[in-house]
Amino acid sequence: MITVKKMVTALQMQLPVNRSVLFLVLLMIGLCAATVMSLGMGGVEISVRDVFVHLGQRIGIINVGIDAFDARILDSLRLPRIMRAIIIGAGLGLAGAVMQSLFRNPIADPGIIGVSASAALGAVSMIVAGHLILGGYYAAFGPYGVPVAAFGGAVLATVVISILSRQDGRTDAAIMLLIGVAINAIAFAGVGVFTYMADDAQLRSLTFWQMGALSGNGATDLPALILMVLGITYLIRLGTPLNLFLLGEAEARHLGVEVEHLKRRATVITALVVGAAVAVSGIIGFVGLVAPHLVRLATGPDNRYVLPASAMGGAIILTAADAMARIIVLPAELPIGLVTGIVGGPFFLGLLIVEKKRRRL
C-alpha cells in the first residue's frame, strides 16, 4: 500500500490529475493484472503469454489459439471462476464500504452485523432440513433451493435488524450495529444446531457454506450474479449522499438527503448483494472489512472514491486469495474463506497497529 502511495505521488507530479482518480486507474490496472496472473495459476500452469493469446483469440484479434486442453481449462474452469471472484469480491468490498458509512462506524461489515451468518443459516437449514420444510416440492425446487434460502436469510436478517432498531420513526445507527451483533450470534448458534443434526454427507456441504468456495454451482449461479451486478451499479453511485451521512443523519437531511429513504434502500440493496454473494460462494469473511480500510489509506474518507475503489479492491483481494487457495495445497484446494481469514486477519491486525501508532499524539 505504501509503495502504491509513492507511485501515486510520483505519477501525480508529472500529470495534473486528481490523486484519487489516479488511484482508481491504478486499481483497475491491478485488477487486470491479478486476473491475468490468476488465469495462469493452478494445477496446470499456463504462461501469461498463452493467457493473452487465448484471450486475444476469444475476442477475435488473434487467429491461432493455444493448446486445446489449456484452452478448455481456461474457458470452462478458470474464467468463470475468476468472474465469480471479481463480482463477489467487488460486491463484498462495496457492501462493507456502504455499511461503514451507513452505520458511521468503521468496523461495520456484513459479516459482523450478522447478514452473512443469517444467509449461511438459511442455506444450512435448507441443506439439512430442506426435504422436511419443502416436502414434495424439494425435488422440484432442486438446485435453487439452497441459494434462495441463503438469500432469504440475508434479507430476513436485514429486515429484522432494521425493524428492531427503529424507534419513533428513526433508526439509531449504534443500536443497529449492536442488534446486528446479536443477530450474528443467534444465526451462528442456528448454524451450530443444524451442524449437530446433519449426517455425514450433509456435513460435507455445510463446510462449503461456512468456509466459502468459488467453485460455484454452474448456471444456477447466474441469477445471483446478475443481481449482484445490478446491486453494485446502484450502490457505487451513492458516494455523495453517504458522505453527507457521515456528518450525521440530521445534517444529511439539512443538506438535502431523504435520510430514511436512503437508509432503507441502501440497507436492503446491501443485503441483497451480500445474500447473493453467500448464495454463490458461502461465507467469505474479511473482504468487506479489509478492502474499504485499505483503499481509505490511499483515497481518504471521501466515498465518491472509496466506493468504486473498495469494489475494485475487493475484487483484487478475492482474485488473489482464490489464486492462493488453488495452489497452496495442490492438487486439492483450500476453502477460500480460510485463505481470506488466515491471510486477511493478521494483515488487518498489522494495519490497525500501524494506524494506532499514527494516531499517537
Place this chain on the structure above:
Amino acid sequence: MTLMAHKADFKARGRYLLRDVSIAVEPGEVLAILGPNGAGKSTLLKVLAGELAPSGGKVFQNGRPLSTISALDLAQERAVMPQAASMTFPFTVFDVVALGRAPYRKLSTRQFDQKQVIRAIKLADITHLADRAYPALSGGEKQRVHLARALVQLWGMKDANQTHVASDGSISAARFLLLDEPTAGLDVAHQHAVLSLARREAKECGVGVLMILHDFNQVLSYADQVAVLSAGEVVAQGSVSDVMRPELLSSVFKSRIRSINDPAGGVVLISQSA
C-alpha cells in the same frame, strides 16, 4: 415569504415539548430564541428545519407546507448550523465545508464551489485549519467549520459580488439560516465574529436568521426580534426592545435580572443570584 410555524405542537410520549407555537422568521431579520434549558428551543428549531414533523399545526417555508417540500428543495432554501456534529472519519476541514455545496451538485461547477468554500473558510476564520483533519479539532473550531459549511449552503448559486437582494425581485424564494447555540464553545472574539456574520447575512443578503441564544446582551446587540420559550410555550414575542425587560426575564428564568445603564451608551442586562 417567511419560514413560519403556525400553532405548532410537538408531542413525544404524551408530553408536549412544544405547544401552540406560532412564530415567523422574516427575511432580512434576526430572530433570537431565548429560554431556560428544556424549554423546547432545539425542538422548535428541528421542527422549523423539517427534521421533526409537528404533531399538530403546520410549518410553512416560503408559503409552502414543509411536509410537501422535498429534502433537496428545502436544503436549497435554508441552512442549519447544528450544535454538535460528530464525525469519526478523517475528512479535512476543507472537505467538510465543501459538503455544504452538496445540494447544488447538479447546478454548480467545481470552480464556483471551490471559490465559495474558500470565501466561507476565510469568513469563519479557519483558513489555518483548512488542511487539518476534522475529528482532531477542538469544539470551538468544529463550530466554526459548521458555520462555514452552513454559509456555503446558504449562498447557493449567488456570486460573492452580488451581496444585495436583486432589486427586480429576481430572487424568488427567501433563504433562511438556523443556528442552534452558535456561540457555544467559542471564545469571546469568535462569538462576536459568528453573530455579526449571521447578522450581516440578514442585513445585506436578506436572509431570515433564527438563532438560539443564552446571552441576553448578545440578543440586545444582534437580534431584531426575540421569542421567549418556557415549558414548550411562547411566553413573550416581539421586538427586542419590547421583550427584553428585566421583570419578564426574571420571572421566566427564575433569577434576578437587572438592567443597568452602560456608560458607553445603551443598557446591559445582568443576572445575579437571588
